[in-house]
Amino acid sequence: xxxxxxxxxxxxxRLTVEVPFEELKSSLDAAxxxxxQQVTVKGFRKGKIPARxxxxxxxxxxxxxxxxxxxxxxxxxxxxxxxxxxxxxxxEVDIKELxxxxxxxxxxxxxxxxxxxxxxxxGIEVEVDPIEVSEEDVDKAVEELRERFASTSAxxxxxxxxxVVTIDLEAKVEGEVLEDGIASEVSYTIGSGELLDGIDEAVxxxxxxxxxxxxxxxxxxxxxxxxxxxAVKVSKVEARELPELNDDFAQMASEFDTLEELRADSRKRLxxxxxxxxxxxxxxxxxxxxxxxxxVPIPEKLLADEIETRSHNLEHHQLPQMGLDLDKYLEIxxxxxxxxxxxxxxxxxxxxxxxxxLDELVSREKLNVSQEELTEHxxxxxxxxxxxxxxxxxxxxxxxxxxxxxxxxxxxxxLATVVEAATVKDTNGEVVDLSDDEDEEETATEAVESAExxxxxxxxxx
Numbered sequence: 001x002x003x004x005x006x007x008x009x010x011x012x013x014r015l016t017v018e019v020p021f022e023e024l025k026s027s028l029d030a031a032x033x034x035x036x037q038q039v040t041v042k043g044f045r046k047g048k049i050p051a052r053x054x055x056x057x058x059x060x061x062x063x064x065x066x067x068x069x070x071x072x073x074x075x076x077x078x079x080x081x082x083x084x085x086x087x088x089x090x091x092e093v094d095i096k097e098l099x100x101x102x103x104x105x106x107x108x109x110x111x112x113x114x115x116x117x118x119x120x121x122x123g124i125e126v127e128v129d130p131i132e133v134s135e136e137d138v139d140k141a142v143e144e145l146r147e148r149f150a151s152t153s154a155x156x157x158x159x160x161x162x163x164v165v166t167i168d169l170e171a172k173v174e175g176e177v178l179e180d181g182i183a184s185e186v187s188y189t190i191g192s193g194e195l196l197d198g199i200d201e202a203v204x205x206x207x208x209x210x211x212x213x214x215x216x217x218x219x220x221x222x223x224x225x226x227x228x229x230x231a232v233k234v235s236k237v238e239a240r241e242l243p244e245l246n247d248d249f250a251q252m253a254s255e256f257d258t259l260e261e262l263r264a265d266s267r268k269r270l271x272x273x274x275x276x277x278x279x280x281x282x283x284x285x286x287x288x289x290x291x292x293x294x295x296v297p298i299p300e301k302l303l304a305d306e307i308e309t310r311s312h313n314l315e316h317h318q319l320p321q322m323g324l325d326l327d328k329y330l331e332i333x334x335x336x337x338x339x340x341x342x343x344x345x346x347x348x349x350x351x352x353x354x355x356x357x358l359d360e361l362v363s364r365e366k367l368n369v370s371q372e373e374l375t376e377h378x379x380x381x382x383x384x385x386x387x388x389x390x391x392x393x394x395x396x397x398x399x400x401x402x403x404x405x406x407x408x409x410x411x412x413x414x415l416a417t418v419v420e421a422a423t424v425k426d427t428n429g430e431v432v433d434l435s436d437d438e439d440e441e442e443t444a445t446e447a448v449e450s451a452e453x454x455x456x457x458x459x460x461x462x
Contacts, residue, residue, distance in 0.1 A: 003079035011299040019104040031066035086113040111299035116360045122421040126285040130426035133270045141266040152238035166236035171228040206234045220323030283447035296353045306348040354451040358411035412445025
């Protein structure tokens with residue numbers, strides 16, 4: 001076999017391959033054997049039909065076609081390896097010549113990873129938010145804990161903001177009660193915004209036994225997005241009572257003996273959260289700076305496929321779970337279809353660039369992934385997927401996704417390497433030292449995933 005590589009552009013090549021006919025022998029034998037098992041010829045046992053009879057009855061062309069289809073992947077792979085190509089996706093194959101007994105010639109156009117020059121990244125500087133926790137932040141955290149320990153007691157008065165009401169709901173669209181539009185004994189805190197728009201105004205002022213109707217756009221269910229007439233009946237009104245903020249509350253709500261100790265712990269937790277957010281912010285901003293330094297040609301077909309995948313996932317998986325279609329989502333987001341298309345393309349480009357640049361760094365820095373690192377990453381991914389580690393691991397293995405996970409961890413390590421070399425300061429001008437972050441590589445992996453993945457849709461308007 002002879003092969004030659006022609007560079008069409010920085011991300012695409014054309015392979016020209018010539019195969020002497022004798023190298024097709026094993027594939028020809030396999031073709032005759034396969035056809036033998038599929039056809040019957042009077043006077044011959046199944047599987048025992050001579051080759052010359054198959055040629056006469058079904059045509060030598062059919063055999064050659066079967067043999068070539070069998071052989072092409074092998075010869076294509078050999079040509080790729082011979083050319084030391086890092087191919088992406090499936091090739092477009094064109095058979096140029098097939099001379100029986102003489103020669104098979106074909107071309108294969110395929111996308112390849114571009115060769116990248118990674119410049120010195122040690123000069124990267126980024127700015128992040130400082131770690132500052134105010135007394136108001138601590139007050140809010142303690143108040144949220146206090147809310148969780150609130151008690152309720154029935155009252156004989158009209159419902160007010162903050163009260164908990166027990167209600168029955170019935171939704172009609174165009175005068176017809178929806179099959180999934182009836183709900184009984186629903187507990188709702190007035191002002192929480194957890195149910196339908198307009199319900200707060202409807203139930204405020206009602207006592208137990210009171211009824212009202214209001215119109216609202218349904219957020220989910222069979223009539224999601226449609227205007228409905230909703231009847232609501234209040235069966236119980238309960239006032240929420242918050243515990244006093246004192247040492248007794250601290251002992252009831254935590255492992256601490258005093259309110260002062262509880263507040264100190266809340267401050268520490270908030271500082272840890274802000275430290276994590278700061279590290280994530282640093283990773284993301286360093287990555288953006290790194291991508292600005294590297295010129296990355298993007299394969300057209302790969303980009304088109306990535307855009308299609310992201311759009312499909314949004315329209316057919318993410319939005320239906322939220323009870324939305326694309327038109328409604330764009331309306332909520334205040335975007336036009338053209339703006340959405342542009343945004344999706346920008347996300348896809350960034351995802352591809354991120355993978356190319358960090359994979360190049362993995363190779364250049366000779367970064368490896370240990371079994372322990374892979375296991376830790378698998379456990380985190382399992383937790384975020386809602387599956388048990390065993391279930392997630394089985395799904396990964398069965399889906400052939402282990403190399404994907406290894407790649408995610410390796411790219412996280414590559415980004416962590418760049419962050420370590422960068423200068424990170426907060427907005428107060430203080431240098432931020434991320435070397436004490438025990439989960440630095442995992443944080444970097446999450447930042448990489450965020451860049452590579454499509455942005456998750458949000459139902460709330462901007």
